[in-house]
Amino acid sequence: MFGFEIVDLSVPVDTWHMEGNKRYLDADWFAERLAPQISQLGVHYMSAIVDEWMACDIADYLMDEDSHEKPPRDCPNYYNPQRKLEVLTGRQKFCKLCTDKLRAAHPEEFKALNMILAAFD
Numbered sequence: 001m002f003g004f005e006i007v008d009l010s011v012p013v014d015t016w017h018m019e020g021n022k023r024y025l026d027a028d029w030f031a032e033r034l035a036p037q038i039s040q041l042g043v044h045y046m047s048a049i050v051d052e053w054m055a056c057d058i059a060d061y062l063m064d065e066d067s068h069e070k071p072p073r074d075c076p077n078y079y080n081p082q083r084k085l086e087v088l089t090g091r092q093k094f095c096k097l098c099t100d101k102l103r104a105a106h107p108e109e110f111k112a113l114n115m116i117l118a119a120f121d
């Protein structure tokens with residue numbers, strides 16, 4: 001059984017990464033900086049939903065390499081260059097091309113990603 005609770009946490013200033021004029025949240029460093037707060041909140045896990053560009057090792061090897069600017073827009077690998085909110089907040093599922101690539105290259109991670117997406121059903 002899972003329970004979800006919304007908490008408002010500040011993003012540590014040093015977790016932002018600038019590349020050119022674009023600002024990214026360094027997800028790995030962000031997670032490391034917030035880890036001590038997990039037990040303080042009395043929970044076992046913490047998930048974050050952000051409306052900023054993110055950079056991290058996992059996202060890089062799983063997602064960025066094969067991101068696409070062409071539809072379907074409800075695929076998590078859709079690049080979403082305009083950062084449209086309805087794309088970010090809408091139900092997502094991997095398109096057939098991304099499903100085939102991820103399932104073949106990273107079957108366990110693909111399964112985990114689909115379980116995360118199913119949490120929003």
Ligand SMILES: [Zn+2]
Pocket residue numbers: 068075076077078094095096097098099
């Ligand atoms: Zn896709």
